Amino acid sequence: MSALSLIAPIFGIVLIGWVASVAGLLSDRVSDGLSEYVFSIAVPALIITTLTRPGLSGEVNPTFWVSYFGGAAIAWTISSLIARRREGIERKGAVLHGFAASQSNTIFVGVPMILQAYGEDGAFPLFMLLAVHLPIMMAAATFLVEVGSDRPLLERLGGLVAVLARNPIVIALAIGLTLRLVGIAPAGLAKTLIDGFAGTASVCALIALGAGLKRYRLAHDLPGALTISGLKLVVHPLAVWLLAFHVFTMPPAYAGVAVLFAASPVGINSYLLAIRYGAEKGVIAASVLASTLLAIVTSIGWLMVLGRA
Template sequence: MIEIIGLISPFFGLIALGFAAGRLAPHPIGGLAWLNVFVIYIALPALFFQLLSKTPVEKLASVGFIASTTLATFVIFVVGFAVALLRSRGDVPASTIQGLAGAYGNIGYMGPGIALVALGPQAAVPVALIFCFDSVLHFVMAPLLMALGGGEKLSAPAMVRQVAIKIFTHPFIIATIVGVLGAVLKLQPPGPIERSLELLAGAAAPCALFAMGVTLALRPLKRVPPELFTIVPIKLILHPIVVWLVLVLAGPFDPVWVGCAMLLASLPTATNVFVIAQQYEVWVERASAVVLVTTVISVTTVTLLLYAISTGLVPTHPFSN
């Protein structure tokens, strides 16, 4: 357990450092804009490209794994959405944000760094695949349900166009596509470009985690929404359990891939959920609270999950002889 704590503490330490800086330094949240541009459009895409372009092509065509993890995340979204819909007596827009809060983990900012350090370079491919297909799922569900619930008035063609633009202009997904093409064509960037990519990839996780901490600090928790008592266990406990169940039933899969999928599922609610809430002007303050609370609690839950994975307490092939 001490080894796991030592492994994961620098990541949450960077979030805490960003949180402290955000509280102590009198700067508005707009000051984060260029750091976020660097992380989202440059550093993390460089990391995804590097990881995928050097991966054997056959590992990238893991249809069963992709279908299983995406299905598990969809199940969690449906559970969170249904619980919220019952509680709110039919408020579809607010229930959509709550469903996303339970299913949309911080797999972009936190996922690559923690997974690669905890599980090794073999985690690179499942991280990229899960990120891409989970992101597509969320990009589809948010505008679709907002339109159906009256939160946004869009025609069917306009909604399809909006979803397609969000998917195919997302810098992580573009980097993934280019990385896959690089793997297929066996492209090797020239030395100076390769070294630049290495520098950018190395900066991705520290900058992303620091920016996340600052963001949390500048959106203080004013009150505890009652919905947290269902969303927090759905996101931090139920999500990784459902992912594990689906994978062991659909498998067998590589144990590292199973561990990686569970780890990503256990991560706290993504800050993008707050961004989506702001976009539709629905459940904004509570979405911010969910991001903050799940992040704080995940320090314990993610550590315990990594300990369970590393010690074999979570079997990856429980039904095999």
């Protein structure tokens, strides 16, 4: 399968979602509802059905985590340092710039792209990385933003744990891993229902992403958005590629999953965090849009580098 034939359906569906939203066929209310469905039901079902699938096996070496999060730390640091040199951006804003440059849009882009590129070989490392990606990245960003806050550290960490404990993705990963450890797989009606929801995850996620892009604007801070996008789409995956393929040793599918995970565009969680802290909302919203558009090209490049073309 060529890289273009793999990428075209993914971003083609995103384009259809955007066109439908601009044309008024999908209202903002429908777009929000579809996003909530994907995040709360469809992707959790996909996670559970994948993790409990017979024959799915694998073992994650610590170097897999070091490669991915080492690359994320490099992109985060560079982005924060660049932001601090720009006029008007304080420490909190610089942290958010770093978070945006290293937080991947895994649910809406990463999962569909990686499963298409690596199939069964990539499923186990993908969901193992997904299991720790959100908690680690959100914990790091929250801690760094609030390090100068008057609130006690334990109170801040407790609030973060409470948020993650209610997150449908985290809950689904916990359920799937528990069922896998005890050797139980959904059967009968339960399996039919879970598989039905799981089958809608990719298309609905991509439509929701496309429809949501209408809300973002590039005009707010195009240079800043392009800087964050370049770090996210090039520097982050490049650092992971160097670590996974040239510093450490691991199965090629594991290394490839880590690179494509890093090569996903800026995650929407970075925009939500910017809203929460009331800083850098415009540039991070613009980076979500810019990186998603640029990912059409950069994803093809990374798939060629990985030999998936």
